[in-house]
Amino acid sequence: MNLFASRWSRVLGTTMAGVGMLTATAVSASELTVWCWDPNFNIPAMTDAGARYTKDHPDTTFNINNISQDDINQKLQTQLLAGVTDGLPDMVLIQDDNAQRFLQSFPGAFVPLSDSIDMTKFASYKVAAATYDGKSYSLPFDSGVGGLFYRSDYLEQAGYGADDLNDITWDQLIKIGTDVKDKTGHQLLSMDYNDDGMIIMMMQSTGQWYLKDGSEPNIIDNTALKASLEVFQKMAQAGLIKSITGWTDYTGAFTSGEVAAVPQGVWITGTIKSQPDQSGDWRVAPLPKARRCRWRNALLQQWWLKLVRSGLVRAHGRSRRLPQDRLGR
Numbered sequence: 001m002n003l004f005a006s007r008w009s010r011v012l013g014t015t016m017a018g019v020g021m022l023t024a025t026a027v028s029a030s031e032l033t034v035w036c037w038d039p040n041f042n043i044p045a046m047t048d049a050g051a052r053y054t055k056d057h058p059d060t061t062f063n064i065n066n067i068s069q070d071d072i073n074q075k076l077q078t079q080l081l082a083g084v085t086d087g088l089p090d091m092v093l094i095q096d097d098n099a100q101r102f103l104q105s106f107p108g109a110f111v112p113l114s115d116s117i118d119m120t121k122f123a124s125y126k127v128a129a130a131t132y133d134g135k136s137y138s139l140p141f142d143s144g145v146g147g148l149f150y151r152s153d154y155l156e157q158a159g160y161g162a163d164d165l166n167d168i169t170w171d172q173l174i175k176i177g178t179d180v181k182d183k184t185g186h187q188l189l190s191m192d193y194n195d196d197g198m199i200i201m202m203m204q205s206t207g208q209w210y211l212k213d214g215s216e217p218n219i220i221d222n223t224a225l226k227a228s229l230e231v232f233q234k235m236a237q238a239g240l241i242k243s244i245t246g247w248t249d250y251t252g253a254f255t256s257g258e259v260a261a262v263p264q265g266v267w268i269t270g271t272i273k274s275q276p277d278q279s280g281d282w283r284v285a286p287l288p289k290a291r292r293c294r295w296r297n298a299l300l301q302q303w304w305l306k307l308v309r310s311g312l313v314r315a316h317g318r319s320r321r322l323p324q325d326r327l328g329r
Helices: 003-022 042-056 070-081 096-105 124-129 152-157 170-184 197-204 223-237 246-257 266-272
Strands: 030-034 059-068 090-093 138-142 148-152 189-191 242-244 263-266 282-285 305-312
Touching: 030 042, 030 070, 042 138, 070 090, 070 096, 070 246, 090 096, 090 197, 096 124, 124 138, 138 266, 148 152, 148 266, 152 170, 170 223, 189 197, 189 246, 189 263, 197 223, 197 263, 246 266, 263 266
Parallel strands: 030 059, 030 090, 189 242
Antiparallel strands: 090 305, 138 305, 148 263, 148 282
């Protein structure tokens, strides 16, 4: 018998029974704990969602914790492996590429939401990211296009304008970044070498991934992966990457003005705008193209990037009800 399925089967049954009852009756007083990251995007979004819900259900409160994505993944992995549920949240933000790892490794630890939420209202690829064994476990939250955000003042000092960043390759960006560094002393971008986020962006912009059809490894002869790693190598060898550790250092590198560009999803706009003294200095351009790879998103001005997230709901609680209607609002 599966360890988690047996450990949480009784709690899960109670939780689901609570859902059925609470959708038809008043919600009992409770405090729900939420783990998420990014005080300039995810946390304000969750705060707004909580305020909308508590307007109609004043006896419910949301305790929203700002925890880095790495810490969330580590805490969940460690505690679920140990079977320790004390201190875990009721709702947690999980990036799409991590969802299957938790769902497959810890069956029974999360509440299936497709039983009570109409998943056809969401993009199918978003739902698929957190669907396991015929059940969907997430409320899709964010699916944003990506772009190259850059400091126009730094590029102007190196002789570049907005037109110079349209329809370019990553190799051309490396040339621009080298000139900017020579003229201004600013490196091109910041990156945590333990995070493959930029590699993912490059691959996804070509329609490629680490897997084929969601299961078969796609490593050997993956031209998009090879091209992405070559770009990373060239940037590192040219001294264009500021090595950082963690989300705070990552955002701090561009909010402080240390680096000249941020290839990222549109949701990073909130963090960029958090520095009013830099108002007017930032611009955005399409993501550069990978050489030798087919560009799959021309109809979206070459900006499409699946930097997306999914909220997973914990199946275990401290004798409290967790109605799914809180997620569907």
